[in-house]
Amino acid sequence: MKLNRKVTNIQFIITLTAAPFALLIMYFSFNFFLEREIDKKLMLDESKIANLIENGYLSYKISPFAGFRVVSDSIAISQSVKNEVILDPFLNKNREFRTLTTIKKINGIHYLIYVKQSLVERKHMVYVMVTVILIFIVFSAIIFQIFFWKMQNKIWQPFFNSIDKLKKISLGDETFPKFDPSDVDEFNMLNKELNFMTNKILSDYLSLKEYAENAAHETQTPLAIIRLEIEEIMQDDLPNRVRKRIYKVYQAANRVSLLTEKLLLLTKIDNLEFNKLEVVNVTDLMLKEIGELDLLIKQKNIAISVLVKQDFKHSMDLYLLSILVDNLLSNAIKHNFQNGKIEIVSERESIAIKNTTFENVEVTNVFKRFYKSSKTENSIGLGLSIVERIAEISKLHVKVESLGNTITFHIQKKIV
Template identity: 30%
Template sequence: MKKLLNKSMKAFVLYAGIVLACSIPAYYAIVDFIWEHELKEHNRIMSEATRQNLQAMSLSDTELNEAVLLWNKLRPETQLQQVETARPDSTYNIYRKNKYIPSKGWDRFQGLVTYFPINGKTFRLTQEANMEESHETIIAIAAVAFVFFMILLGGLIFINRKISEKLWLPFYSSLQKIKTFDLHRPEQIRFEPTTTEEFEALNHHLEKLIDGNIAVYKQQKEFTQNASHELQTPLSIVKFKLDLLYQSKPLSEEQSGIINDAHRSLSKVTRINKNLLLLAKMENSQFNGKEVIDLSALVASHVVLLEDFLEDKQLTVQLQLAPDVSLSGNKVLVEILLTNLIMNAVRHSIPEDTIRITLTPARLEISNTGAATLDEKLLFRRFGSSSPNTTGTGLGLAIVRQICQLHGWKEQYLFKNNLHIFTVTWA
């Protein structure tokens, strides 16, 4: 994950780098073109000045020949030669080894060849100029441009980061408040006012959304708690009446079966009611008390308490308990967590199979064999039917998740090697 500011800055720097890379050959082409054009003009001006000066001197043929020889010796970069016929002017570029400074290597020259008459004779003037300095000029210009470009880029990045940090400060402030918000301990959030229209609109709608969620959450908790309390009395009455009916005058086998079915359904409804009431109490933070719990001893004692359920399916328990594993938590809730996890393993185990319980200083793992994986999306949800053959209330694993959330633990389900593995991690 990358911050939004870094993503935009990366694109900006990448674009700037591409522009810089493209500007270097552009600098070279433009400066070289200007330099070459100026040298052409220089050669043309020098050639024209030479022509006019020679024509204005009115030399004799002998003096002219001597002047040409002297000119060629004094100006080796030019050559004045007599030719038979005149031709159109032309230019050329040539690389030639520097005969005066051999260590300098090869130099680039641009030449102009022009023709003009003197004393009725046609002469050819070759005028050359060294272009090697253009490369040095181009390198110097590119280096200076690069330095100033980097200074400009660095300044823009620094200024943009400082401005962005100030502009995004209301956003990060709002984000921090949202991170600390807990729906189980709802408190109204009021965001700090900002002069940025977009952030002000965002904060306004977030406040409306959070206030609405808090209101709905409180209504749901009150409904669950009130419904559970109100159901306790009629459920007890129905159970009492069924017990009286079962103990009354002799019943037929069919009537006895109907009463037993009603008892089983009533027991399930009673368990659902108790579990809903337990969830409501946890959501209302009625289990705040914590103590240091000897988890190794608690797990071992719970396996003994649930022996009847294990014997019904002829299950065996394989214990791997690290000694003296202790953690801080609410003992009542930890006992409920252990009961729900072990009973969940019992319900989904194949008869005459083995349940494995492993306890380490960092986690508790309970596994049992199974034919197929459970639906993880529904597994820890209230009344989520993770398996079509379940006989539970649909609240046991939801209670496990709620207990883990209250203690800051992490629950996890994994199906591996035909094993349902439930893990609670606290370290």
């Protein structure tokens, strides 16, 4: 759920939750103030009746809901106000009235004066007012929701612009977009930090890229000289003991050279320098690579079976795909035993490579950098790490299974 939708929903829920409490408060408040007004009117009417009595209008007909009568002198002077249900002579049915009863001594005589006021109109007025306010609250909440939904895209547009620019950032372009200032302080703060962060990332990336390229170049040159000199020395007539020691140095130089190449490749992959996407047929490339590795396969007399149910096609960089396929097949050959087997199964959404192996493989560690089993001393331990990293940036998933003396690598499309 989007943030603005969540905020408006919370506001709407709070409004609807608070509305009943607000209505109750208003209902009792209206009742209280209307009751006070009725009491004032009753007291005013009672004063008028007392004036009539005092002025001698004892036979004056007031109304069915107001009047007076003489009471015993022993009754104390008092006043009371209460609600009661009595018969309304006009409607001929019981209705609720508010009654003021006063005992006063006027001209030496005790009179009981009573005044009644119907409460039906008051209740009706309260109900009408509460209903109108309730309708107003609900209508206002709905209008506010509609208005906010209409305005939210405009309000949040600077944020969405920044997100769109972030999505388009690519390290391979070596240039990052600038985040424009906004009239909203919070978005200005965000864009300011994004500008600082992206500039720092770009600077660090360019420095790392330059360092990696320079280090690889400066390392490969002396290594090439060392290997060339060793090859020339080995052409001389040397004792076997010396020749073996020199050959170990030659192997170490080759290993360092290969390690440098692999680490540079990993750095370039991590920096997303390979981004020429195209739909490639993984199955066809796999079959082509098998042909190129035919000599190594024959050396170990490995039996290869290929089952193509459907071609596995995927959108990715062709160069990275060739490295991925080469590493997987080379791994299947290198870690296989004499007269072993390799089985390849191609389907529409995946391809699997299964091979026999002489190693006890730790499945949880196979993709770790520099991981090697005890029987693969000539391996530098980066081939499968490169496979996993290529798969990650190419939206592929690599799953490995080990059963007995076989290991299977499944390459399948990621479910987005």
